[in-house]
Amino acid sequence: xxxxxxxxxxxxxxxxEGSRHRSDGTIAFPPREGNEWEPYVLSGQGELxxxxxxxxxxxxxxxxxxxxxxIVQLVEGPRITAQLTDCDASEVTIGMAVEMTxxxxxxxxxDGLLLYGYKFRPVL
Amino acid sequence: MMxxxxxxxxxxxxxGELWERTALSLATEALRAAMTAxxxxxxxxxxxxxxxxxxxxxxxxxxxxxxxxxxxxxxxxLTIDAGGAAGGLAIRQAMLAVASxxxxxxxxxxxxxxxxxxxxxxxxxxxxxxxxxxxxxxxVTLTSQWAMLMRKYMHDYAVASADFAAFPVNAxxxxxxxxxxxxxxxxxxDKVKNAGMVADPLSLLDCATVADGAAAVIISAQPHTxxxxxxxxxxxxxxxxxxxxxxxxxxxxxxxxxxxxxxxxHQANLTINDVQAxxxxxxxxxxxxxxxxxxxxxxxxxxxxxxxxxxxSANGTVPLALTGGxxxxxxxxxxxxxxxxxxxxxxxxxxxxxxxxNATVALATCSAGLASTAxxxxxxxx
Numbered sequence: 001x002x003x004x005x006x007x008x009x010x011x012x013x014x015x016x017e018g019s020r021h022r023s024d025g026t027i028a029f030p031p032r033e034g035n036e037w038e039p040y041v042l043s044g045q046g047e048l049x050x051x052x053x054x055x056x057x058x059x060x061x062x063x064x065x066x067x068x069x070x071i072v073q074l075v076e077g078p079r080i081t082a083q084l085t086d087c088d089a090s091e092v093t094i095g096m097a098v099e100m101t102x103x104x105x106x107x108x109x110x111d112g113l114l115l116y117g118y119k120f121r122p123v124l
Numbered sequence: 125m126m127x128x129x130x131x132x133x134x135x136x137x138x139x140g141e142l143w144e145r146t147a148l149s150l151a152t153e154a155l156r157a158a159m160t161a162x163x164x165x166x167x168x169x170x171x172x173x174x175x176x177x178x179x180x181x182x183x184x185x186x187x188x189x190x191x192x193x194x195x196x197x198x199x200x201x202l203t204i205d206a207g208g209a210a211g212g213l214a215i216r217q218a219m220l221a222v223a224s225x226x227x228x229x230x231x232x233x234x235x236x237x238x239x240x241x242x243x244x245x246x247x248x249x250x251x252x253x254x255x256x257x258x259x260x261x262x263x264v265t266l267t268s269q270w271a272m273l274m275r276k277y278m279h280d281y282a283v284a285s286a287d288f289a290a291f292p293v294n295a296x297x298x299x300x301x302x303x304x305x306x307x308x309x310x311x312x313x314d315k316v317k318n319a320g321m322v323a324d325p326l327s328l329l330d331c332a333t334v335a336d337g338a339a340a341v342i343i344s345a346q347p348h349t350x351x352x353x354x355x356x357x358x359x360x361x362x363x364x365x366x367x368x369x370x371x372x373x374x375x376x377x378x379x380x381x382x383x384x385x386x387x388x389x390h391q392a393n394l395t396i397n398d399v400q401a402x403x404x405x406x407x408x409x410x411x412x413x414x415x416x417x418x419x420x421x422x423x424x425x426x427x428x429x430x431x432x433x434x435x436x437s438a439n440g441t442v443p444l445a446l447t448g449g450x451x452x453x454x455x456x457x458x459x460x461x462x463x464x465x466x467x468x469x470x471x472x473x474x475x476x477x478x479x480x481x482n483a484t485v486a487l488a489t490c491s492a493g494l495a496s497t498a499x500x501x502x503x504x505x506x
Contacts, residue, residue, distance in 0.1 A: 005257075009257060050272040050273070050275050052268040052269075052272045053268075056243055057263060058263065059244040060248065064263065067263060069263060071369060071375070079370035080258075081369065081370045117261075
């Protein structure tokens, strides 16, 4: 079921909520724990650092192949790993501008838990 | 002051899709061979490296079963599941236990049994060494992460995908002579180029096959007593890095490999230029390229030239994948670090299939995931 595992990440998954350091202003994602950090919602804007096209998927993603995974440099500073969506591999280049969009990430199976969260797409 | 530690006996099984064998049966075969090769060793502990037994839902805490099967029931046991670094970590723990005087001899066995499940489950089990919530959840595989590094490397250094082909070609060429290798046939650069994609830009023939196998070593305060050359563990180093690629400031620097190797060479009082035989975690050419750069063989962005020049071939200046490497010997994941010690001990004793002439210093480095943990050992023939 793993309901709590996904529920506790809801702010990060649904609205890209990370953390801002209270004294030096550093922005972090995933969110950090501790009194020196406060919640901070990132813009979802970034630039593609690198990507790959997955043809041999792990369990749970078999039905999605081929799909693209990427590392995105977010404008606030942190980097993030996520899937690329709404584009074809032939249109993708390192350095292109991308933005966050909320999509279905997976389905935990018979218990019916649908996992939503961030993917990235070319800036519209 | 710690005392010297030696490789007293070794054993291994063939690497392959061994349908009739269990993990226990493979581990027992390798360990019995190592024990037979080094009789009279007072083995006080058994350390087992096994990355995927628990992840595939087959067996956790495998070590007590292996101990009982080889007559070591009652001894201290430890099972290590640190991904592709497990074998190196087991060797290190055994070395520390013997060096400290806790035991006079420790048995190490690395074993992997992966052929019982289909590709998707194996990919998922391997991907457990990525950051679960922030990488794995998004469908990332280890292969796709290496592919992302390869694409970034090609972009940053203006290197073509064809420039990587010499590495799998060399691995296959070397495996022909290795009787325990998975793939004992040669391939051509054209075949690498034209193979289907596993994780674009990584083609099938630049991707190692994960396979079954076991290797064992008896680590002792006493060198082997027979006529074979004594092999000492002269240096050992371990280092870690951020588990998530996106948390690393410089993704193309395998910092854990660099640090572990620096530590091991420092302990051995040697430099990388003293190393004559080498083995590494090399499931893709990009891993070998980044590892060569982390080890200091070439400046950043230039290691593919060692493939083009033939330096990596068995008779070159930096021979790689002498047994076929992960690509053609087969990727035995948690067992790799133990296979490396068995294979490099053969190099130092002058009995290896692709023998480096007069080799006296060997270096093994293995790592978990995208080198979030790396382990390096330096062996010296005395």
